[in-house]
Amino acid sequence: MIDFIKLNSFGIKRIFYFDTLDSTNVYAKKENPEDDTLILAGFQIAGKGRMDRKWDAEKNKNITLSLVKSFDINEAHIVNFFTSYILLKTLQDFLHEKGIDPGEQLKLKWPNDIMLNGRKLSGILSELLDFKPIPRKFIIGIGINVNQMVFPEDIMNKATSMKLEFNADFDPNEIITFFIRNFYESITLIQRPAVLMELWRLNTDVINKNIRFMMNETTEETEGVVLNIEDDGGIKIKLSEKNNKEKISVFYSGEISFIY
Secondary structure (H helix, E strand, O other): OOOHHHHHHHOOOEEEEEOOEOOHHHHHHHHOOOOOEEEEEOOEOOOEOHHHOEOOOOOOOOEEEEEEEEEOOOOOHHHHHHHHHHHHHHHHHHHHHOOOOOOOOEEEEOOOEEEEOOEEEEEEEEEEOOOOOOOEEEEEEEEEOOOOOOOOOOOOOOEOOHHHHHOOOOOHHHHHHHHHHHHHHOHHHHHOHHHHHHHHHHOEOOOOOEEEEEEOOOOEEEEEEEEEEOOOOOEEEEEEOOOOOEEEEEEOEOOEEEOO
């Protein structure tokens, strides 16, 4: 069971739990709950990631949640980068407490995924509830593969779970508690975007790597070397073109998709 008293002491005001739900983000958009509301689901029928991709998760094996939170910021991308960085540190802290050293296995993948041994462990989908002036209310959706052992065929070589990697069962509620504590204790980092983005860059291994990706508008496949993750959230890539000419472009979330 989730410890509401403990979560309330960190900053959570209300918790909604559903055994089965279409999507915690969809529920939050429909109901528009008050700030600092946590929505949990044992199973999501229609869980979604970025670009409307389906998020497959076994019932009561993983973490599927949404946190409703307002921030005094204009740049929406900061919420994604803050949440993914805090989630990475949460998983590192949690595993260390369990006597497991993840070493360099946990990494951030642009723009907001957590990778474990090169496979996707967690994804984040943050959405603005409205576009009014600050403070701006966000729905922060998080999925973490915790105890799932089998994945659909189309993603079985791309996804992993904590249990698959560390051969142990983990309590999802403990991880949620760790995350909420770290999230609220580190909330001032939102107001220091340059520091946040540098911390994010220090925890990704994509910079200086050659990658293949698809332009989402044209579905054109191309490749290039990642030069940097910019402070505005863009990924700077030196493109390799067929005519051997090279150019540098900056892409933003939703414009390209990595090809594994």
